[in-house]
Amino acid sequence: MSVRRHTDSVRGTHRRPADLEALHTAVIDWFAQHERPLPWRKPGTSAWGVLVSEVMSQQTPMSRVAPRWTEWMRKWPTPADLASASTADVLVAWDTLGYPRRALRLQECAQAIVTDHGGNVPHDEEVLLGLPGIGAYTAAAVAGFAFGARTAILDVNIRRVLARAVDGHEHPGNATKTETAWARELLPESPQRSVRWNAGTMELGALVCTSRNPRCDECPLLAPCAWVDAGKPASPERKPKTQAWHGTDRQLRGAIMGLLRISHGTPVRADLLVANTVDFDVDAAALLPEKVQDGIAKVRRLADGERISSLVDDLEADGLLCRQTAEQSGERGSVLTLPQSPSDQ
DNA sequence: AATGCGGGGGA
DNA sequence: TCCCCAGCATT
Numbered sequence: 001m002s003v004r005r006h007t008d009s010v011r012g013t014h015r016r017p018a019d020l021e022a023l024h025t026a027v028i029d030w031f032a033q034h035e036r037p038l039p040w041r042k043p044g045t046s047a048w049g050v051l052v053s054e055v056m057s058q059q060t061p062m063s064r065v066a067p068r069w070t071e072w073m074r075k076w077p078t079p080a081d082l083a084s085a086s087t088a089d090v091l092v093a094w095d096t097l098g099y100p101r102r103a104l105r106l107q108e109c110a111q112a113i114v115t116d117h118g119g120n121v122p123h124d125e126e127v128l129l130g131l132p133g134i135g136a137y138t139a140a141a142v143a144g145f146a147f148g149a150r151t152a153i154l155d156v157n158i159r160r161v162l163a164r165a166v167d168g169h170e171h172p173g174n175a176t177k178t179e180t181a182w183a184r185e186l187l188p189e190s191p192q193r194s195v196r197w198n199a200g201t202m203e204l205g206a207l208v209c210t211s212r213n214p215r216c217d218e219c220p221l222l223a224p225c226a227w228v229d230a231g232k233p234a235s236p237e238r239k240p241k242t243q244a245w246h247g248t249d250r251q252l253r254g255a256i257m258g259l260l261r262i263s264h265g266t267p268v269r270a271d272l273l274v275a276n277t278v279d280f281d282v283d284a285a286a287l288l289p290e291k292v293q294d295g296i297a298k299v300r301r302l303a304d305g306e307r308i309s310s311l312v313d314d315l316e317a318d319g320l321l322c323r324q325t326a327e328q329s330g331e332r333g334s335v336l337t338l339p340q341s342p343s344d345q
Numbered sequence: 346a347a348t349g350c351g352g353g354g355g356a
Numbered sequence: 357t358c359c360c361c362a363g364c365a366t367t
Contacts, residue, residue, distance in 0.1 A: 058363040064353070065362090098351030098361095105364080135364045155362040173346080174363085202362055211360060212356075250351065257351090 014182050015167050017224070023165070024188045024197050030220040031200030034207060038062060039070050047121040047146035048113075049073055054138045054145075055106050060097055062206070068097055080119050082110035092261050100257060105133025123147045136175070144198055150191040152183040153198045157205025162186065164209060164227035172237030211235075 017023050035041070040053040052072060056065040072093055076082035082090070085107065094103035109132045113121060121142065122128050128139040136154070143149035154175040162183060163170045171179060188194045208215045216222055227233070 054362070055364095057361085059351085059361060060363095061353080061361050096352060098353080099363090101350070102364080133364070137363060141362070153362085156360090157362060206362075250349090254351065 014178070014185075016185060017166055020186065023186075023221070023224070024193060026220045027200040027204060028193065028196045031196060031203055035199075035203060036062070036207075039066055046077070047142065048077075048079055050146035051109075051121055051134075051138070051142050052106065054141045055102055055109075055133055056097060058102060058138065059099060064097065068093070068095055076110075078119065079110040079113040079121070082107055083114045091257065095261070096257070100253070102133060108132040109134060121146065123149075125149065125151060136180075144195055148191050148195055150187060150194040152180055152187060153202070154180055154183055155202060155205075156211075157202045157209075158183065158198065160211065161201050161205045161209045165221050165225045168226035168230045169233050170227075170235045172235065 038053075039045075040049050049069075053065065053069050056069055056072075075089075075093060076085060087104070087107070090103050090107050091100055094100055097103075112131055113119060117127075122131075123143065125139045125143040128134050128142055129136065134142070140151045140153040141155070144151050144153055159175060159179065160170060166186070188197050204219070204221075208219050216225070216228060219225065222228065
């Protein structure tokens with residue numbers, strides 16, 4: 001089969017393989033043989049479970065998501081369960097998945113589902129898009145994987161596989177409308193096949209057609225891959241560097257998450273907590289082992305007042321902590337309080 | 346269109 | 357070290 005021949009090259013990224021059906025079959029058959037046994041893929045998983053798995057997987061590898069998802073669904077099997085949980089419990093269960101604002105948005109999403117949709121995850125992609133923490137990718141993924149909708153799902157994996165195999169080069173930045181329209185044209189006709197196509201293309205991008213060191217020798221599309229034929233050209237752009245970690249606000253947020261877990265009796269790696277601790281004033285520090293407290297005291301001397309001040313605003317806006325004014329606390333400076341910690345309940 | 350946002354694991 | 361990971365919200 002020669003899938004690569006783009007007979008009707010519209011323009012730019014709009015290319016279409018001559019034998020689209022063969023491409024679909026190659027991906028779907030490969031997926032049937034290589035699908036990872038992820039917990040949310042087990043039969044009977046609810047739409048809510050699918051939604052949770054997708055939010056947890058935003059910018060986070062699935063291998064790290066799986067254990068957190070299982071525990072999360074055990075604690076809060078329905079949107080109503082999560083909606084009524086305490087913020088502290090939610091953040092603790094999120095553990096070290098990263099970007100903890102996602103956990104806050106997920107709880108807000110559950111509350112919106114209860115309030116506005118009778119406690120049931122909406123089927124409609126446009127409605128899903130209106131929920132907190134649900135963007136273009138997640139709305140499409142839930143519509144497709146939870147409800148079997150025929151829709152174009154554009155995550156980093158599908159974008160890369162399609163760009164390489166069909167177009168021959170990768171596209172920088174976020175998915176454009178043009179790219180979305182292109183992906184829609186490549187969808188199989190039947191909804192059932194389109195779901196397998198979406199899931200299979202994602203899996204192919206995650207396991208074989210990876211960003212670095214792709215395993216082309218294991219790829220079912222080796223023969224027709226436009227990217228291989230073009231000599232595997234490098235991705236055109238490099239993303240801007242992510243904000244530094246050491247000594248920044250992000251590091252302190254990590255420390256507060258660690259303290260929150262400790263206050264709930266969840267083990268926390270002491271070295272990680274100390275490394276993440278810049279300077280803060282929180283009662284929960286008394287719960288820390290002496291060795292860790294010493295480490296915190298040491299790092300505290302490196303405090304940057306201005307940076308910490310902006311951090312407090314940020315944390316408060318994210319709902320990660322509450323700030324009391326000097327008059328309220330009777331102390332000098334601000335006092336940071338963990339939201340709904342056990343002592344508050 | 347550009348930024349900010351965690352944290353872990355692999356090359 | 358650097359890069360990447362089933363993105364989203366805000367400006």
